[in-house]
Structure formats: C-alpha cells, structure tokens
Amino acid sequence: MHILIIGAAGMLGRKFAARVAADGVIGAAPVTRLTLVDAVAPVAPAGFEGDVVTHTLDLSVPGSAEVCVAGRPDVVMHLAAIVSGEAERDFDKGYRINLDGTRLLFEAIRAEHMRSHYMPRVVFSSSIAVFGAPFPAVIGDEFFTTPLTSYGVQKAIGELLLTDYSRHGFMDGIAIRLPTICIRPGTPNAAASGFFSNILREPLAGKEAVLPVDEGVRHWHASPRAAVGFLVHAATMDLAPLGWRRTLSLPGLSATVGEQIEALRRVAGDRAVGLIRREPDETIARIVAGWPTSFEAKRARALGFEAESTFDEIIQVHIEDEMGGVVAV
Amino acid sequence: MHILIIGAAGMLGRKFAARVAADGVIGAAPVTRLTLVDAVAPVAPAGFEGDVVTHTLDLSVPGSAEVCVAGRPDVVMHLAAIVSGEAERDFDKGYRINLDGTRLLFEAIRAEHMRSHYMPRVVFSSSIAVFGAPFPAVIGDEFFTTPLTSYGVQKAIGELLLTDYSRHGFMDGIAIRLPTICIRPGTPNAAASGFFSNILREPLAGKEAVLPVDEGVRHWHASPRAAVGFLVHAATMDLAPLGWRRTLSLPGLSATVGEQIEALRRVAGDRAVGLIRREPDETIARIVAGWPTSFEAKRARALGFEAESTFDEIIQVHIEDEMGGVVAV
Numbered sequence: 153m154h155i156l157i158i159g160a161a162g163m164l165g166r167k168f169a170a171r172v173a174a175d176g177v178i179g180a181a182p183v184t185r186l187t188l189v190d191a192v193a194p195v196a197p198a199g200f201e202g203d204v205v206t207h208t209l210d211l212s213v214p215g216s217a218e219v220c221v222a223g224r225p226d227v228v229m230h231l232a233a234i235v236s237g238e239a240e241r242d243f244d245k246g247y248r249i250n251l252d253g254t255r256l257l258f259e260a261i262r263a264e265h266m267r268s269h270y271m272p273r274v275v276f277s278s279s280i281a282v283f284g285a286p287f288p289a290v291i292g293d294e295f296f297t298t299p300l301t302s303y304g305v306q307k308a309i310g311e312l313l314l315t316d317y318s319r320h321g322f323m324d325g326i327a328i329r330l331p332t333i334c335i336r337p338g339t340p341n342a343a344a345s346g347f348f349s350n351i352l353r354e355p356l357a358g359k360e361a362v363l364p365v366d367e368g369v370r371h372w373h374a375s376p377r378a379a380v381g382f383l384v385h386a387a388t389m390d391l392a393p394l395g396w397r398r399t400l401s402l403p404g405l406s407a408t409v410g411e412q413i414e415a416l417r418r419v420a421g422d423r424a425v426g427l428i429r430r431e432p433d434e435t436i437a438r439i440v441a442g443w444p445t446s447f448e449a450k451r452a453r454a455l456g457f458e459a460e461s462t463f464d465e466i467i468q469v470h471i472e473d474e475m476g477g478v479v480a481v
Numbered sequence: 482m483h484i485l486i487i488g489a490a491g492m493l494g495r496k497f498a499a500r501v502a503a504d505g506v507i508g509a510a511p512v513t514r515l516t517l518v519d520a521v522a523p524v525a526p527a528g529f530e531g532d533v534v535t536h537t538l539d540l541s542v543p544g545s546a547e548v549c550v551a552g553r554p555d556v557v558m559h560l561a562a563i564v565s566g567e568a569e570r571d572f573d574k575g576y577r578i579n580l581d582g583t584r585l586l587f588e589a590i591r592a593e594h595m596r597s598h599y600m601p602r603v604v605f606s607s608s609i610a611v612f613g614a615p616f617p618a619v620i621g622d623e624f625f626t627t628p629l630t631s632y633g634v635q636k637a638i639g640e641l642l643l644t645d646y647s648r649h650g651f652m653d654g655i656a657i658r659l660p661t662i663c664i665r666p667g668t669p670n671a672a673a674s675g676f677f678s679n680i681l682r683e684p685l686a687g688k689e690a691v692l693p694v695d696e697g698v699r700h701w702h703a704s705p706r707a708a709v710g711f712l713v714h715a716a717t718m719d720l721a722p723l724g725w726r727r728t729l730s731l732p733g734l735s736a737t738v739g740e741q742i743e744a745l746r747r748v749a750g751d752r753a754v755g756l757i758r759r760e761p762d763e764t765i766a767r768i769v770a771g772w773p774t775s776f777e778a779k780r781a782r783a784l785g786f787e788a789e790s791t792f793d794e795i796i797q798v799h800i801e802d803e804m805g806g807v808v809a810v
Contacts, residue, residue, distance in 0.1 A: 305645040376697040
C-alpha cells in the first residue's frame, strides 16, 4: 500500500504516520510507501521500513495536486487546512487553501481516473464546525449543516464535493467529522478551544493552567489516539454500507469541564487540580457557547468507529503516549 | 430600484421581469432600471417604463460577473443554472456554470463591496434537489442535504457560499428552494418531471398527454405565479429574522398524480381527463421515486411565503395566466 498524507506536518498527520510506521500495515495490507506533503517540510516517521517521499508545497497552487497524485497512492489522507480563526480573518486565504486546495486535489484524482481508472480511497478530515448554533443538546446524524465560520463552510463544501466525486466513481471517499482532540500535546496555544487540553496537560506536567469558562461548559472530545484510530478505520473499512451519504459525525465523549477536572483528580490527585487557576474570559465563554456539545454518532458507531467513554481513559492515553507513563505532579 | 436578473431568458426570469414591468414597483419601491442577463439574448418585458440593459454572456467566463454588477443593482436575482440532467452528463460544464458562475458572481459583488460598501440583496434560486433519498414523508426545515445529483451538490454549495458572503457583510442574501413548478407553460419537454405539467396543460388545450407513472406518485408543486411571488417576497422582505440560516425550503402543495387528475376533472371535466394516456415508463418511475414528496416549510410560511393550497387553484392560475381564461377542451 502506498499512502499519501496531505497535512503530514500537523499533529494528526504526524501521529498517523507514526502509527503506520509502527504497525507496518494498514488494515491487513503492508505499507510499502509513504508520500508526505505539507506546506512546511514533513519529517519521515521513525522506524518506517518502506520508501518515503516528502513534498513541501501549497496544495492550492496549480500543479501541486498533480504532484501529490502522480505516484498513484492507494490511500489519500487529506488533513490539510487553514484553521478556523485564520480562515475567518483572511477570507481569500481560507477559500484558497480549504476550498480550492481540496477541489484541485479531487480534480487531480479525477484526471488520473480518466486516464487510467485510478480510484483511491480518499479520507477527508471534516469538522463539527459544519454545525452552527442553535442546535439540540445531542446532534443527530441527519441534522442540517449551517456553519457560522468560513472554515465550517469550506469543510461542508469539501464533504459535498467528496460525495459527488465518489458517486461519479472518480474516487472512493469518506469525510469524517472529528471531535475536538483532547489532550492535545504541545504547549498552550491561542485557540479558543485550547483550555480544554491545557487544564489537563499542564497540571499533569506540574504546571499551572488557566480555566477561562465555568465548570458547567460541555464539549465533545476524543483523544489523539482515538483520532488516529478513526483515520486508520476510514482508510480501510468497506464504504459500500454508507451508500452516497459519505460523511460521518464521529463518536466522542461529551463531558463538562467539571467532569474533566474530576477525572484529573482521580488520575493525578488534588495537587494537580490545584494547579488550575480560574480566570473567566467573556470572549472565550461566548465563542464556546456556540459550539456543539454532543452527537449521537449512531451511524459511525454502527460502522465500527470507537472513541473513549470516560475522561479517565483520555487522560490515561495522554500519560501513556506523551509522558512515557509517568505523571510529573 | 435597479434589478439585475441573471437567467432572464428562462421561464421564471421572463415571468419575474413581466411581473416587475406590470407592477412598476417591487415591494413599495419604484423600479427604474432592469439589467437582463442570460446566455441566450434576453428580451425586455413589454410595458416597462424604466431603462432596460441586456447582456448576452456566460457568467462563468472571467469578467462576466463584473459586467453584471458594474451598474450596482440593488437586487441581484440569480436564476441561472445548467439543469439537472445536463449537469449530471457534463460534469465539467455543470461545475463551471452552476458552481464557478455563482462563486464568480458573489466574488464580483464582494469586490464592489470592498471598493464602495456596495451591499445588494441577492436572491439565489436553489432546489429541492439538495435533498437525496431516503428521507421522511414530510421533510422538516432542519433535515440534512445529501444531494444525489451534481446539480443538487452545486445548489447546496451555492447556499453555503451565499450564507457565508452574507455573514461577512458582503451582500444580503437569501437562498430559496423552489418546489417543482406546475403547470409549466410551453410544450412537453424531455425532463423526467415534465409529465406533472403535461397531464394538465395538454388536456386543457384539447391535446393528449402521456402519464408514465402510477396515480399514487406524490410530489411537491407550486404554480409559476406562486414562484414569481416567492422571488418578489425574497427580494423585498426583511432578512434579519433569518439570522445566518439564509436558506429556506419554500411552501408548496403536496399532491398525488391521482389528486392532480381529480382536480383536472373538477375544473375541465371528464373529456379533459380522457386525454391522459397511461404509458408506464420504468426509468421515469425510478427517478421520480427518489424525489421528495412534501416539506413542512414552517420557517418560510412564518416569514410570509405563500403557495397554493389546492390543485384546482394551480390549474385556475394556468387558465388565467396562460390561456386567457378560456379552456380549450
């Protein structure tokens, strides 16, 4: 199998590549080749025994998508995107990267299909940002998409295009709406959602973290390990049962900030919890109030997608995968 | 008021222009100028006393959208599209006209907005083709869009773009999903939906018509007069109550073919009904089975959109508007 990862330098792209390198297979098939693409130079995963090709390019520049597809990868993992805040601030850049880039990729695949009957599996990472408030407490699989950000619009359009290109037989695509990834490794960042990870990751490392909202705030989470599992499953599963409804809202864990904190207390004790400093921020509170809090994800669960069912597990995954099994606090 | 009609040579474009010419106003505002645009030469409506400018152009050719917007119309009525069958057969042409054309129009409006704070009302004619089977017997306002044609995908993308451009303040847009127009004037055409109109229009004119499906088939209808009313209302109503959910499924009449025929019998008698010839067509039956049969259209009704409530009315509208009030049979 030859796997192309677009967005290979991002958190999820790197973790997916590392998983493929560690497994040596995807599903039952040996992985012989990785093509890693990103706007910043991607790094080959340690321990991978097959061929690795890397490209540093901008998918939205004409010709780039053809470079990606030239090696006729069996699986195209499309994880590249300008994030929500940037797509909202820079309208042109958001549409160029998130819409035109995606369309150029699908067009390059179609062109190769017309030449040679090429038909790869395409996995497109979509987002719960395709939904916009008001919505029900638990969003069902048939709820409409009314995004309130340009990023959400661009993802919703990507879902529509992916399905149409699949229905026409140009590719075999699936779009997956990932929950918020928690605990995100790395350092605290400026994203409005950052605190969901910060209040666990920082105390586990013995550091202070800021909580800008109250403990009743509920959100939708999955660990990085679960997210990588989603990508592997999407790359290998039989898509026939999906028919032409090729987009899935994925399972996750709906939890309040208070529940996150109680899980932290169970796993790492009162001292860890004591490192969380309340610093209410009206702006962040308002942004977060417009986000979905829970999904049924019935179809995705029935199709074999699995996430964590407690926050204790999510914290344990972080300790195992990012801290070598040792809590610092 | 200056009104731009794109798709001005189409059935709906011509009827809307004729209505504006007859009224002399839209809402309460005098209409002083019409700009009529189509790929085939548009014709100025009879009796209009203001200025008329016509352009024969392809919206998807770079520069065309700027020509449309150059006169800074107060209302942009975007009715132009490649129809469903053609968009499905010619993938490139469908995306070029229905997606790129629409996006170029919105981009031209945005460019003018950035220069001069221009912000027109934009009415985009969408379609119930954004829905794809299976769906409930009555589709609610929050049901998801899973189009099964490229045309439906292109319309769904147009809805998303329109909302995003409106939310950013570049224009003040509304997308309306029209029911199937019945009774469509003119001659029988090859469209799979043609028979819904043919079985009424032809007998009313004393001619035979072919019915390719059985009488239990249910569909969603509104008259051309109601459709023009939708466009006028969309062009003039306050859009603030819509928030950023700028797409509406419009009201219509859900009726079976049998109910259509009984209405024909009441209005024009047994002799008219006797002109309908049953000629079952499996292909058409299969296509039609994948179409929506009814909508709640709660939001649109609450916002003042109105359609017919009986097929007798729909037939009467045709007799008045297309036959000078006289039935031929």
